[in-house]
Amino acid sequence: MDTIIFDVDDTLYDQALSFKRTCHKMFQNSFTDEELDKLYITSRKYSDALFDRNVAGEITTKDMHIIRIKAACEEFGLTISDEEAMEFQESYVEEQQKITLFDEVEEMLELLYQNNVQLAILTNGAEGHQSMKIKQLKLERWVPKNNLFISGAIGHAKPTREVFQFIENKLKLDKSKTIYVGDSFDNDIVGAKQAGWQAVWMNHRKRELPMNSYIPDNVVYSARELMELFCKDYLPVK
Numbered sequence: 001m002d003t004i005i006f007d008v009d010d011t012l013y014d015q016a017l018s019f020k021r022t023c024h025k026m027f028q029n030s031f032t033d034e035e036l037d038k039l040y041i042t043s044r045k046y047s048d049a050l051f052d053r054n055v056a057g058e059i060t061t062k063d064m065h066i067i068r069i070k071a072a073c074e075e076f077g078l079t080i081s082d083e084e085a086m087e088f089q090e091s092y093v094e095e096q097q098k099i100t101l102f103d104e105v106e107e108m109l110e111l112l113y114q115n116n117v118q119l120a121i122l123t124n125g126a127e128g129h130q131s132m133k134i135k136q137l138k139l140e141r142w143v144p145k146n147n148l149f150i151s152g153a154i155g156h157a158k159p160t161r162e163v164f165q166f167i168e169n170k171l172k173l174d175k176s177k178t179i180y181v182g183d184s185f186d187n188d189i190v191g192a193k194q195a196g197w198q199a200v201w202m203n204h205r206k207r208e209l210p211m212n213s214y215i216p217d218n219v220v221y222s223a224r225e226l227m228e229l230f231c232k233d234y235l236p237v238k
């Protein structure tokens with residue numbers, strides 16, 4: 001039987017929404033909506049790079065939080081202090097306590113669960129913080145506790161081979177029948193393909209496919225397309 005394993009941030013819910021709400025609160029009208037979209041993408045670029053340094057023990061989590069928003073704002077001509085960056089992070093965490101699944105993702109998880117597809121979660125980040133989001137999204141409705149994997153608790157993070165191997169062992173997976181779904185090309189698609197799994201790129205931000213790299217088995221551009229991909233056999237014929 002196939003096992004489908006999902007990333008969390010910006011795959012199952014719209015991470016930009018909580019980011020933008022925080023920006024509205026912190027920076028009032030400093031950015032247009034279009035600029036906020038770009039600021040979000042820029043902040044993710046810094047976040048991913050700093051996360052790797054954090055995992056390597058080169059910088060603290062607090063510094064990661066400060067630097068990623070400061071550096072992103074700087075690119076858009078806004079200089080903020082360390083204190084403002086920390087305030088931003090606090091406010092961002094508050095917003096993340098209000099996140100909700102994409103409607104179609106909720107429908108999809110319910111259908112997959114009803115049809116006995118084995119489901120799991122693999123997310124990068126600190127155990128406490130990622131657990132909070134998993135709880136807020138009520139993923140335990142469909143994913144058993146033993147199938148929830150957080151890099152901070154495992155000691156290895158995506159895209160390393162070790163984290164995928166860890167899950168293979170834990171769930172006794174047949175890698176050719178294991179599908180990973182994520183929004184980050186470098187962490188999710190490269191990581192899963194390197195591990196020999198199938199990979200579905202949830203590219204709802206419409207990023208460009210990098211050249212000379214791994215090719216995802218499927219690319220979807222919205223939560224609706226993701227649901228249709230996995231649930232075509234379970235959906236009523238229109």
Ligand SMILES: [Mg+2]
Pocket residue numbers: 007008009010011182183184
């Ligand atoms: Mg993600």
